[in-house]
Amino acid sequence: GGLDNNTNSGDKDIFLVKYNSSGTRQWTQQLGTSSEDVGYGVAVNSNGEKIFVTGSTSASLDSQTYSGNSDIFLVKYDDDGDKQWTKQLGTTSQDVAYGLTVDSNGNIFVTGFTKGNAWPITGYSDNVSNSGNSDVFLVKYYDNSTLHWTELLGTSSSDKAEEGRSVTVDSHSSSSFLYLTGLTEGALQGSNLGNYDVFLAKYTIGGSKSWSSTVRQMGTSSGEQGYGVTVDSSGYIYVAGNTGGELDNNTNSGLQDV
Template identity: 30%
Template sequence: MSFISYEKVIGNRWFVPAILCMSVIPLLQSTLFAQNLFVKALGEGGTDVSTSVIMTSSGSIVTTGYTWSFGAGSHDILLCKFDISGDPIWVKTFGGSYADDGYSVIETSDSGFVVLGQTSSFGSGSTDLLLSKFDSLGNHLWSRTLGADQPDYGRSVIKSSDGGFVVVGWTENFSIAYTDLLISRFDSLGNHLWTRVVGGLDWDYGYSVIQTSDGNLVVVGVTYSYGAGSADVFLCKFDLLGNLIWSRTLGGGGNDYGYSIAAANDGGFVVAGVTSSF
């Protein structure tokens, strides 16, 4: 299952990368009151999926995802830049002979981009977490993989206050049982600093991360190991050394999922997801 993210734009407009499994990536711009201003499509004969979108410091639009229409392998990471009207400036793919996916994109201080996802083409396992850096023209600069024999998945990346990167996802390599929530920190050159996992005897996932005003890190995800229901929203707070400060669950008797987190003005945070409990 894929989950889209979005970013607000100046002037009460939003850019949403819509997922469409009919060989196109539509880019939808709408006002605060959901009036469509444009819809653009990108794709050819295969399925093309957009998973994350940002507005750049120069006012353009950058999205990542994965494509079966272009590239070298089964499907490849897709990185696209559009102007403010939604017209493509450049389209880039990155990958090998097997499946490679992009799930989160951020702009870096040098006007380049970092994409987090996963790869079956590179690394040491069947699927490894993949962190890739691109320049302002979309040219690939470096990639780093994280994983071992079993699958590891990346879902969200942020730039930390020291100029490095923090990523979250989940792992089957370092887990107690099935999958554990994973958080890793890299420096600005992509060198791995540390990895921590949190989980129990069931499935646990990390989907989104923020750095809070106190400099610490808060991850939201889903846990089947803890909480009141089958699946509960999972919140974990870490310091910058990766030490777990606390963890919390939120849910009822049904299934509850946390997919996105944002900082609030009062020092707290807001979580969005799905519930069948409330």
């Protein structure tokens, strides 16, 4: 059924709920198609009046073009819960968005993975060729829903997967940078230590990789995944996730540790 008297469109729907600081629910919005739709990430702009939701859809969401398999979506709401616009983006292969962030100018950055070749933008020199299996994608939208640029990050092995899980913008620096984390089965930098490794990549707001060696990668033979990233006012970057091994000589307490 529908959440808070909303109508379910079929299978799984996306929802967005707003609470006030006392924990009182203000409104609930539900959005979907007759197929599976999942919301994975939410972000607000600097003054809290615009809310953005991203995830995946397996059909045409709000009459957008469906490309096949699963597509990514980005939906903008105002602080009253009124939908402003919906954008859908995909290839004929699987595409899933997990994380997003909004900078001080209202630009929206979304990350996830694609198993196809991504979305070239006229007049912009994008890196959009898939390197093998699934690649990380990072896209930038303007507040008016225009797609500005697309970047892919991956390794060349056809059986190796890369996924972006979280992205953040360094709002403390005079020259804003983006930091992106997730997982890789390949060797984005150096050698893969086994199974999945965590990666950390740094991009400019213009979509160019900032570090000369492209990314930072770490792991054990048991597998690691990065799920969250943030930056403090001194420019230090913090990455959180899980490990099945003993990362940096720490002791593993069981199957998977934080």
